[in-house]
Amino acid sequence: MLQTQTSSLSYAHQTVEETPSKVSARGVNVFYGAKQALFDVDLDVPVNHVTALIGPSGCGKSTFLRCINRMNDVVEICRVEGDIRLDEGDIYDLDVVELRARVGMVFQKPNPFPKTIFDNVAYGPRIHGLASNRDEVEEIVFTSLEKAGLLKEVRDRLSEPGTSLSGGQQQRLCIARAIAVNPEVILMDEPCSALDPIATARIEELIDELRQIYTIVIVTHSMQQAARVSQRTAFLHLGELVEVGNTEDIFTNPRDERTQGYITGRFG
Amino acid sequence: MTDSTPTIPSRSDTTQTVRNGLRRRYAAERRFKIYGVAAIGVALLMLAIMFGTIIGNGWSAFRQTYVQMDVLVDAAEIDPDGNRDPKVLSRGDYEGLIKAALREMFPDVKKRKEKRELYDLVSSGAAFDLRDEVMADPSLVGQTVSVTVHASDDVDMYMKGYISAEVAEDERRVSDKQIARIESLREQGRISTGFNLRFFTGGDSREPELAGIAGAALGSLWTMLAVLVMAFPMGVMAAIYLEEFAPKNRWTDIIEVNINNLAAVPSIVFGLLGLAVFLNFFGMPRSAPLVGGLVLALMTLPTIIIAGRAALTAVPPSIREGALGLGASRMQMVAGNVLPLAMPGMLTGAIIGMARALGETAPLLMIGMVAFIVDLPKGPLDAATVLPVQIFLWADSPERAFVERTSAATIVLLVFLILMNLGAVLLRKKFERRW
Numbered sequence A: 001m002l003q004t005q006t007s008s009l010s011y012a013h014q015t016v017e018e019t020p021s022k023v024s025a026r027g028v029n030v031f032y033g034a035k036q037a038l039f040d041v042d043l044d045v046p047v048n049h050v051t052a053l054i055g056p057s058g059c060g061k062s063t064f065l066r067c068i069n070r071m072n073d074v075v076e077i078c079r080v081e082g083d084i085r086l087d088e089g090d091i092y093d094l095d096v097v098e099l100r101a102r103v104g105m106v107f108q109k110p111n112p113f114p115k116t117i118f119d120n121v122a123y124g125p126r127i128h129g130l131a132s133n134r135d136e137v138e139e140i141v142f143t144s145l146e147k148a149g150l151l152k153e154v155r156d157r158l159s160e161p162g163t164s165l166s167g168g169q170q171q172r173l174c175i176a177r178a179i180a181v182n183p184e185v186i187l188m189d190e191p192c193s194a195l196d197p198i199a200t201a202r203i204e205e206l207i208d209e210l211r212q213i214y215t216i217v218i219v220t221h222s223m224q225q226a227a228r229v230s231q232r233t234a235f236l237h238l239g240e241l242v243e244v245g246n247t248e249d250i251f252t253n254p255r256d257e258r259t260q261g262y263i264t265g266r267f268g
Numbered sequence B: 001m002t003d004s005t006p007t008i009p010s011r012s013d014t015t016q017t018v019r020n021g022l023r024r025r026y027a028a029e030r031r032f033k034i035y036g037v038a039a040i041g042v043a044l045l046m047l048a049i050m051f052g053t054i055i056g057n058g059w060s061a062f063r064q065t066y067v068q069m070d071v072l073v074d075a076a077e078i079d080p081d082g083n084r085d086p087k088v089l090s091r092g093d094y095e096g097l098i099k100a101a102l103r104e105m106f107p108d109v110k111k112r113k114e115k116r117e118l119y120d121l122v123s124s125g126a127a128f129d130l131r132d133e134v135m136a137d138p139s140l141v142g143q144t145v146s147v148t149v150h151a152s153d154d155v156d157m158y159m160k161g162y163i164s165a166e167v168a169e170d171e172r173r174v175s176d177k178q179i180a181r182i183e184s185l186r187e188q189g190r191i192s193t194g195f196n197l198r199f200f201t202g203g204d205s206r207e208p209e210l211a212g213i214a215g216a217a218l219g220s221l222w223t224m225l226a227v228l229v230m231a232f233p234m235g236v237m238a239a240i241y242l243e244e245f246a247p248k249n250r251w252t253d254i255i256e257v258n259i260n261n262l263a264a265v266p267s268i269v270f271g272l273l274g275l276a277v278f279l280n281f282f283g284m285p286r287s288a289p290l291v292g293g294l295v296l297a298l299m300t301l302p303t304i305i306i307a308g309r310a311a312l313t314a315v316p317p318s319i320r321e322g323a324l325g326l327g328a329s330r331m332q333m334v335a336g337n338v339l340p341l342a343m344p345g346m347l348t349g350a351i352i353g354m355a356r357a358l359g360e361t362a363p364l365l366m367i368g369m370v371a372f373i374v375d376l377p378k379g380p381l382d383a384a385t386v387l388p389v390q391i392f393l394w395a396d397s398p399e400r401a402f403v404e405r406t407s408a409a410t411i412v413l414l415v416f417l418i419l420m421n422l423g424a425v426l427l428r429k430k431f432e433r434r435w
């Protein structure tokens, strides 16, 4: 139901230039205690597209990602400055619970809850009260698992613990869990870092399907992955946003020499 | 990276070095294993010795010597008016009846001293047993009833072989004449040993043969219930608040330091606190398990809080982030994701605290739970004592028969502990599903 509704408004087939931004960050500075991790980052995330964040380890990709759904609020020593908007609304004007319901997150390491597969996916809808009875919960769980491409594998073992799945399945379970809340944006922090090429390929396929409905920001260490799945790429270096543009342009024709060095593997 | 290459030793050197060290490394490992096994062995040996002595000393207290006698329930003595009025019946001289029956059995006894020795063969509780029997069935008045009464503790000790006839007469508690009478009773088949029910159903008594552990066991039970009801929810909530909700600032630091210090405060200090606050200020009843429970709950609280916080910190942050990332509120995250994982650890902490509280004596002395209490406590407000205090009281008594009761009470205390731990293990199993 929601799928048809959103896909009719989907910008997925439009070019990045003519797509409005879902999330826009302006002048974002992040500090961990006295140490500054992000410097004046400006970034727009186009709706129904995949935006990839690349950059060497420790450059602040995760930090930026976690700013968007205010996960950094949880970190005691972390301070975020700047203006981040979701659909033109300041995310700090939103209630944090509402924000995280609208901006879902998939973590670098699969982190299924110590509950059954079913309960893992049902967790979000339950805490937000999205379903009023068991049937509705089931419906959400099944469609979410289906969208995450996991349903076929787990249909008969929904009452087994989520942790009994393989790493790749767990990651897709976490994606299904995020989708079940029906967010507008999905943040993915290196979702394939622990996966084999086959599982990676499946998740990449999945990301491409998901962007019809959602807006996706993905952190990745793999240039190929960024090139394959994203339409827009941002390169961060030492906490600064060095360059952002259409993925093709970034990979074929980087303007900054640091970007060039990084994508050609000369440093990182 | 590249500039460190020259310092890497050649392959064959490395292999040789590793090989040379192998024997030493395995020897160290074997030594460590031996130490470990030895340590466990010593611990088990000590445990076996402890259990061996306690059970060896205590198990005979579970049996008791009884004397069967035929008592004429003389109507003239206990019911002179003949109307079976319970009030009159209850005031009758049953002791006199018992004594008369004893004299009947041994008509040769004449002298006062001999009579006293004769009367000492049966417990002073015999008169009460007889009275209860007559009160329950007044038609017995006027008849000769066969009753089985408790033998006195000295007879019991003699029968159990703790008093030897070979020792000089003035060095034992049973005289030669008494021994002769016991033997003659034994020949008549009037002496029997049986299960000591009274030990498990009775309260404390000055007479060892009448003393039971039930009063103290019930006291311990009420006290532990009070501790559980107060300390566990409070400790868990305090741990959750401090770990999950409280801001990390100077105040919470001070609170944390104080909780850690409280855990190390000698228990008697909590007893003094209970005396000053609960008894003197709030005027709560002395010797009440509720007050004992309050005092022990205060003592246990820091342990539960510390263990609870440790259990909470042990929950992987990825679980918290997963829940928060889906938009769970803090409370939903704690209740739905963190607490189920932390529960086994919290239960362990609670059980450690409770086990310590169960064995605690000193603070309870301060609030009067050391009193000599015969009646069984029917609720947390009745005067009571607890198992360790009872053990202490009996260990302090001079009678030989209390020695075995002391050990028997220790067995009961240990059984209590084991049951509590078993409960905890089962609870943990329930929560600790492997994921």
Ligand SMILES: Nc1ncnc2c1ncn2[C@@H]1O[C@H](COP(=O)(O)OP(=O)(O)OP(=O)(O)O)[C@@H](O)[C@H]1O
Pocket (backbone or CB within 6 Å): A032, A037, A055, A056, A057, A058, A059, A060, A061, A062, A063, A064, A075, A077
């Ligand atoms: N909780 C924290 N406390 C202190 N410093 C932190 C914390 N998290 C991140 N940092 C610092 O912020 C900087 C950026 O970290 P971040 O995790 O965003 O890097 P990243 O680009 O995601 O790296 P990687 O690719 O290795 O995941 C690093 O220098 C890191 O040390």
Ligand SMILES: [Mg+2]
Pocket (backbone or CB within 6 Å): A061, A062, A063, A108, A189
């Ligand atoms: Mg990262």
